[in-house]
Amino acid sequence: MIEADIFKALADPTRRKVFEKLAGGSLNASTLRDGLEISQPAMSQHLSVLRAAGLVREQRQGRFVNYEVDPDGIVAIGAWLARYRAYWPKRMDALADLLKDMDQ
Amino acid sequence: MIEADIFKALADPTRRKVFEKLAGGSLNASTLRDGLEISQPAMSQHLSVLRAAGLVREQRQGRFVNYEVDPDGIVAIGAWLARYRAYWPKRMDALADLLKDMDQ
DNA sequence: GCAACACATAAGCGCGTGCTTATGTGTTGT
DNA sequence: ACAACACATAAGCACGCGCTTATGTGTTGC
Numbered sequence: 001m002i003e004a005d006i007f008k009a010l011a012d013p014t015r016r017k018v019f020e021k022l023a024g025g026s027l028n029a030s031t032l033r034d035g036l037e038i039s040q041p042a043m044s045q046h047l048s049v050l051r052a053a054g055l056v057r058e059q060r061q062g063r064f065v066n067y068e069v070d071p072d073g074i075v076a077i078g079a080w081l082a083r084y085r086a087y088w089p090k091r092m093d094a095l096a097d098l099l100k101d102m103d104q
Numbered sequence: 105m106i107e108a109d110i111f112k113a114l115a116d117p118t119r120r121k122v123f124e125k126l127a128g129g130s131l132n133a134s135t136l137r138d139g140l141e142i143s144q145p146a147m148s149q150h151l152s153v154l155r156a157a158g159l160v161r162e163q164r165q166g167r168f169v170n171y172e173v174d175p176d177g178i179v180a181i182g183a184w185l186a187r188y189r190a191y192w193p194k195r196m197d198a199l200a201d202l203l204k205d206m207d208q
Numbered sequence: 209g210c211a212a213c214a215c216a217t218a219a220g221c222g223c224g225t226g227c228t229t230a231t232g233t234g235t236t237g238t
Numbered sequence: 239a240c241a242a243c244a245c246a247t248a249a250g251c252a253c254g255c256g257c258t259t260a261t262g263t264g265t266t267g268c
Contacts, residue, residue: 003120004120007115008225010115011112014226016107020187023187023190028244028245029245030243030245041227041228041230041247042227042228043245045227047245062235063243063245064244065246069188071192074192078185081181081182083124084127084178086127087174088175088178088182089179116256133215133216134213142257143257144215145258145260146256147215148215149256149257152216166265167215167265167266169215169216
């Protein structure tokens with residue numbers, strides 16, 4: 001079950017910050033450390049967890065490793081969320097529209 | 105930040121099972137224990153965590169306490185997921201449509 | 209009133225998780 | 239070749255989390 005890894009990965013506040021930084025675009029491990037007061041190994045470990053969860057994917061570029069959001073993880077969360085469509089309130093209609101529009 | 109509580113709550117496999125049981129409709133604490141090999145206090149604690157995260161809400165009914173999915177939690181997850189709309193792939197269009205349709 | 213029941217809270221314990229420092233691996237440039 | 243750099247892995251440690259047993263609180267029915 002990959003949901004287990006996804007929610008566990010997102011349960012940590014530092015990992016959420018990292019993941020949300022990547023929402024703005026691809027970044028390497030060193031750049032991701034900026035602002036977060038964390039050691040280099042800690043970042044490396046966090047990225048490893050995010051990668052194992054399918055939330056992030058990497059791409060080696062010289063001696064840098066660029067990380068970016070993995071759409072597979074997003075899809076997995078969306079699919080899980082779909083189980084609760086019965087509890088999706090009216091106001092979520094607007095969100096669904098937004099999601100569709102921004103995808104064009 | 106309520107996202108912290110949400111993802112932490114969903115990180116535990118037992119709590120996810122409980123929450124997914126509630127996707128089918130309202131249930132009381134004792135009924136929720138069925139199938140899960142867990143003590144009564146453990147269930148009570150899990151429900152407390154889910155409630156604090158805004159994922160579940162309760163309604164006292166005599167000496168039973170009925171739990172149900174709290175739409176607020178679902179909305180919070182949806183809103184968080186919306187930050188990653190740039191990485192939402194085409195195939196998620198179908199899901200967005202489904203979510204909209206089922207809400208009618 | 210009191211026994212049985214449904215659930216919550218308290219206290220304590222073992223294990224997983226995220227951190228650190230130290231070291232290893234691979235790449236770049238001179 | 240070698241130094242500097244970017245990142246990964248190893249090992250050890252402290253803290254948090256989920257579990258248990260024990261007990262408390264509130265409700266129902268006789």
